[in-house]
Amino acid sequence: MTTVSPTTLTIRELVLPQRLDTPDAADFHALVALMNAICRSDTGLSDFDRTAEESLPEWLDSSDDVDRAFLAEEDGRILGAVALHYATAEPTSADIDLMVLPVNWGRGIEQALLDRAESEVRLLDRKVLQSWTLHRPDAAGETLAAPTGWGRVSATPHARILERNGYGLEQVERNSALDLQGPMDSIRTHLDAALAIAGDDYRLVQWTVPTPAEHREGYAWAMSRMSTDAPSGGLEVDEEVWDADRLARREARFLESGQTVSVAAAVHVPTGAFAALNELVIGDDPTGVTHQYSTLVLKEHRGHRLGMIVKCANILRWKDIAPDSPRISTFNAEENRPMLSINEALGFTAVSYAAAWQKKLS
Structure with missing residues (x-):
C-alpha cells in the first residue's frame, strides 16, 4: 500500500x-x-x-x-x-x-x-x-x-x-437490538408487574416531541442528570447545564430534520420531580431503525422498577407511532447491569460494541 x-x-x-x-x-x-x-x-x-x-x-x-x-x-x-x-x-x-x-x-x-x-x-x-x-x-x-x-x-x-x-x-x-415486529405480550406483562411494584408514588407520563409546557422544566432537569447519574467509566464528564430553552432548541433540531421522538417518563408524585425517562427516535423513513437515545433512572429513585416502566411503556406506544420500524437499537455501558438486565428480559440481543477512549492533554 x-x-x-x-x-x-x-x-x-x-x-x-x-x-x-x-x-x-x-x-x-x-x-x-x-x-x-x-x-x-x-x-x-x-x-x-x-x-x-x-x-x-x-x-x-x-x-x-x-x-x-x-x-x-x-x-x-x-x-x-x-x-x-x-x-x-x-x-x-x-x-x-x-x-x-x-x-x-x-x-x-x-x-x-x-x-x-x-x-x-x-x-x-x-x-x-x-x-x-x-x-x-x-x-x-x-x-x-x-x-x-x-x-x-x-x-x-x-x-x-x-x-x-x-x-x-x-x-x-x-x-443491543429488539425486534419490533414480534409479539409484544411479554412487554405488557413486564410493564404491569413493574407498575404494581412502583405503586402510587410514581405516575407515568408520555408525549411526542415537542414537550408540553408543563413538563419542560422537569424534563430538562432530568436530562442534566444524564451526565452525572449514567455510568461513565473513567471518562471525565462535565455536569451538563440544561433548562427549558436548551431543551426547546434540541427539539427544534429534531423537528427540522424530520425526526419523530417519543418520551416516556416517571414522575414522583409526592414531589413532582422527574424520576426516570426514555426516548425513542426515528427519521422520516417509517421503515427505518428506531434509536433509543436518553434512558435514565435518577439515583435517588432507583429500586422501584422505573427503568422497566419507561422502557416498556415507550415500546408499546411506539408500536402505534412507527409500526413498520423493524427494531430498536440502543447502547448501554457493560457495567450498567440494572439496565442491561431490563434489556435482556425484554428480548434485546447484542449486535455490536463500542469502546470509549480518552486522552488528557498537558
Whole structure:
C-alpha cells in the first residue's frame, strides 16, 4: 500500500452549506456518506445510517454544541475525515470521530487527521480528548479489556492507533437490538408487574416531541442528570447545564430534520420531580431503525422498577407511532447491569460494541 505524501495530502476544514441542494453541499453529502460507510464497515450493520437531511440541522445550530469536520484529500479525492464535537456550556472535553475506510488505512491519513484534531482541541484550550470506536460482536484474535472490569472489544487498527497516540480505553458499551415486529405480550406483562411494584408514588407520563409546557422544566432537569447519574467509566464528564430553552432548541433540531421522538417518563408524585425517562427516535423513513437515545433512572429513585416502566411503556406506544420500524437499537455501558438486565428480559440481543477512549492533554 502506498503511503501518502505530505506534499500531496491536504487537510482542510469543511465549510458547512446552508442548504443541501446547492453545489457547495457536495462535501457535506460526502462526509455523511463516509460516516455511514465507516459504521457499516466497523459493525456489519446499516442501523446507524443517517441522511444529510437529518444531520445538517445539528451541524448548523451551534447554540449548545459545535460540530466541525476536517477532510483529508489527495488529488481532489476525499480519503478520510475527522469530526470534532464539543458542548459550549461544558468546558473540559471535546469528542473526535476518526473516519478512514479500510482501503485507505495504513497510508498515514489517519495519523494526519488525528494530529489536526488534537491541534484544534489545543487551540480551544480543552484538556480532554475523547473518541469512540465501533466493533463487531464476533471479534476474533486479540481483544482489549475495559478497566471497569466489564466488556472486551477487538484490537482493531483504529483502536491501536488511538493507543499509540496516548488514548486509554475507559469503557465498553453494548449495542443491543429488539425486534419490533414480534409479539409484544411479554412487554405488557413486564410493564404491569413493574407498575404494581412502583405503586402510587410514581405516575407515568408520555408525549411526542415537542414537550408540553408543563413538563419542560422537569424534563430538562432530568436530562442534566444524564451526565452525572449514567455510568461513565473513567471518562471525565462535565455536569451538563440544561433548562427549558436548551431543551426547546434540541427539539427544534429534531423537528427540522424530520425526526419523530417519543418520551416516556416517571414522575414522583409526592414531589413532582422527574424520576426516570426514555426516548425513542426515528427519521422520516417509517421503515427505518428506531434509536433509543436518553434512558435514565435518577439515583435517588432507583429500586422501584422505573427503568422497566419507561422502557416498556415507550415500546408499546411506539408500536402505534412507527409500526413498520423493524427494531430498536440502543447502547448501554457493560457495567450498567440494572439496565442491561431490563434489556435482556425484554428480548434485546447484542449486535455490536463500542469502546470509549480518552486522552488528557498537558
